[in-house]
Amino acid sequence: MDRDQMSNEENYHFDVTGFLHVPGVLNPGEVARLNAILDETGSDDAILSLPEGQREPFRELLIHPQLVWYLNQITGQGFNLDRLPELIGSDPRSLDQALEGGAEPRDSGTAYFFKNGRRHCEGVRAIWALSDVSENAGGFVLVPHTHKANVEIPEDVLSGSDDLGLTRQIALKEGDLLLVGLSIAQGALAWKQKPAPRLLSFEYVGRGVIRSTGTGPITTSMPRPDWHADLTEEQRATQHQPGYRDTTPPPTLITDGKTTRTDPTVPRFHPSIYCRDANSAIDEKEFFFWDLCGYLVLRNVMNEAWLGEANDAIDVLEDQIVVGTDTSGGHTSLAGTGRPELRQLLSLPEPYCNPFRRMIAHPVVEHRLNWMGGSGVRTGNPSLFASVKGTSGHKLHTNGEPINPSRQYVFQNGRSYCEAITATWQLRDVNEEDGGFCCVPGSHKANYQVPPGVQSLDEPMGLVKHIDMKAGDVLFFADGANCHGTYPWKGELSRRGVLIKYSSRTFNRSGGDLVYPQNRWGDVVEGMTDAQLAVMRGPDRDNFGRNVPRLDVADGEVTVNYERGGGLYSADTPTGPLAGR
Ligand SMILES: [Fe+2]
Structure with missing residues (x-):
């Protein structure tokens, strides 16, 4: 990469929508090589473990320099592959199902974190386009912005029966890379474009994230020491090690403050002091x-x-x-x-x-x-x-x-x-x-x-x-x-x-008579200095701190700054000293 970090345009796009389209990462020769191997092997999965001579281009994709450069910034250094790569739609059972994802309820292992200029999108799907994909081709779809949804996604949106005009499919060209946060609602529709385009998907997570099991033989079952046999089911639930198929997802302990019990039919239990209000007369969509x-x-x-x-x-x-x-x-x-x-x-x-x-x-x-x-x-x-x-x-x-x-x-x-x-x-x-x-x-x-x-x-x-x-x-x-x-x-x-x-009830939008210190306080402000008057004004329309008199301090001296920014909405803001006038 010939630059240090993602542009503001790229950051803005990913932050606002939850995805980023990076065009032309692979050249036509690289795409042709990958497609030729897929044609030859007929393999839909296990592409990382193809015979020597065939697997190398896919292993290179796993850590493609541009992908790593983006994931280091979007997810953070130390990210891992969470699931083996797959061609989207290669398993027909995965098509036309309800979309999955959305930030409510929150799943910290795929969530979008942002604080003080630091971002960690804990799960990212990297999709390599090995074919052109036209708009409305079917295949991979997503609901933009849902990595920041505070409200549970309505079932009609997930099922597609009433998507509120939100669900999108992104048109791609051969060699493009599409990066999608895993907390974005997403899924795959049956392909309308024939032959079905090839989109190769890799799922990555941040360092330390527990999400999926691997495929190694020892992941089948967690080995337990003999003394676990004497524990109750609830006690055993607390003594699990992550990463095994019988501990991922982890067992759920249902509690009410007096009892504990396990329930394999409940995937997650996270009580709240708040209840959804069915009588709010709010249309939830x-x-x-x-x-x-x-x-x-x-x-x-x-x-x-x-x-x-x-x-x-x-x-x-x-x-x-x-x-x-x-x-x-x-x-x-x-x-x-x-x-x-x-x-x-x-x-x-x-x-x-x-x-x-x-x-x-x-x-x-x-x-x-x-x-x-x-x-x-x-x-x-x-x-x-x-x-x-x-x-x-x-x-x-x-x-x-x-x-x-x-x-x-x-x-x-x-x-x-x-x-x-x-x-x-x-x-x-x-x-x-x-x-x-x-x-x-x-x-x-x-x-x-x-x-x-x-x-x-x-x-x-x-x-x-x-x-x-x-x-x-x-x-x-x-x-x-x-x-x-x-x-x-x-x-x-x-x-x-x-x-x-x-x-709103809380903020003034534009000046008014009560902005003036004398109107607001009467005789109290008589004889005050400009610095004192600056703090005796009523609520005014402030444009990013630049359109109201405010106090500066330098070398122990307090002075009033009247300098104006653009977009002033209030005509009641003084442009200079007032005291004595
Ligand atoms: Fe406006």
């Missing part, structure tokens, strides 16, 4: 999807009559639409004209305000806001975005990294804590060819910075998704954590989306 992707679409919230009323109001008020600034951020792939908006929808004259006021405190929306971020959210007077053909796109913005607490997505003990949510009501259909809203699903949990090419849509890396919607749908997105923006508008009809932004 919605909850899973929101946690996984950072956005959610509710269908048909508005009926025809309501839609008609809202669209009629806009037809009448069309001349009040104001064209704002171009939101392309200067990127040619997003270029176009300024964004047209109709503002202050709730205070329009009667009867035009009525269809928009119905959107406020709507039970269908409020219930989602409550489970997404907790009660106490507030909003303001929303705008209609009315992009016309040629209106610019919006540069993609926000992401899980860098962290900004006032906009973050956190999941803890069964609850979603999302501090900033936008609900967009669609008054017209939005199809992919029209442009409009797009996002990077899963980016609300990103641990790496969003690559510039993704933000500009110049290099979307297959990560950016357009969200198709129908008139009457409502889109929710974690607007401060999920990387999102818009494609330039290309539709013949104008876009009509009502954006209602909600702030």
Whole structure:
């Protein structure tokens, strides 16, 4: 490798999706050699133990320098082969089964760990493409982002009966390498492409991980000393050594605090103080999807009559639409004209305000806001975005990294804590060819910075998704954590989306009268210095620590820093000293 470490693009992709496609690792000659041996031997497995003269190319794959280079960074040095390599689909019984994987409940032996810039994906499947695999060819499939799923994957997604549009099959070329975290939900479908492509899969785990047994003759049964014969079944269960077939998986001890018993029918027992709440009135597929992707679409919230009323109001008020600034951020792939908006929808004259006021405190929306971020959210007077053909796109913005607490997505003990949510009501259909809203699903949990090419849509890396919607749908997105923006508008009809932004109970979103020390504290602040005033201000919109007065200390002196970063949302932040003015 001609570089020290994976690029931010590669880290971002693996972190957000749980997989990484590395094209062209093997050259055509190497692929042809591997295929010729497979043709010759007809061997589907045991390829590492083929006769001398045939096994060498497969043994080289086991420790291919590029693979090792990636696994050292993704899993950590000291990784091991967990299972002998196999051609995906060579055992027909493995096809069209429910997918396996997902991070809830957690399996530490395959899990994705990330802390303070250090990553350990404890299980990784390395798939070598020995044939081209077209999209929708069947074969290996996965559900992106599920290495970070906090919510159990619904059975319908695993079985494929209702995959919520999430399951993917990755198109590959001969010689490509696909690295997939083993905590990602994955499986194999019957091949549709004929002849069946050859995908050769090796499963690796981090050092020390106990997952599978080997094939050596002594792995059959754990040898026990004579004194084990005097132990009870429960006592023997605690005295097992890993790595043998009769101890992998280990025996389960069922406990209730008073008794212990073994139960071979229970693969794992891990009690919790929390119970799933069947009376929460939360649709569990919605909850899973929101946690996984950072956005959610509710269908048909508005009926025809309501839609008609809202669209009629806009037809009448069309001349009040104001064209704002171009939101392309200067990127040619997003270029176009300024964004047209109709503002202050709730205070329009009667009867035009009525269809928009119905959107406020709507039970269908409020219930989602409550489970997404907790009660106490507030909003303001929303705008209609009315992009016309040629209106610019919006540069993609926000992401899980860098962290900004006032906009973050956190999941803890069964609850979603999302501090900033936008609900967009669609008054017209939005199809992919029209442009409009797009996002990077899963980016609300990103641990790496969003690559510039993704933000500009110049290099979307297959990560950016357009969200198709129908008139009457409502889109929710974690607007401060999920990387999102818009494609330039290309539709013949104008876009009509009502954006209602909600702030959590915990953080201020934009200035206000009570930001000023005098307003907040009255006479208490009289005569204070600038440094003192800086800490007497009310809650303000802070943009990554750069847009509020803050204190610096140097050589024992405290000074106020008023320097501003970009993206200021509050007009109530001072730009310089105030004392005495
Ligand atoms: Fe935004």
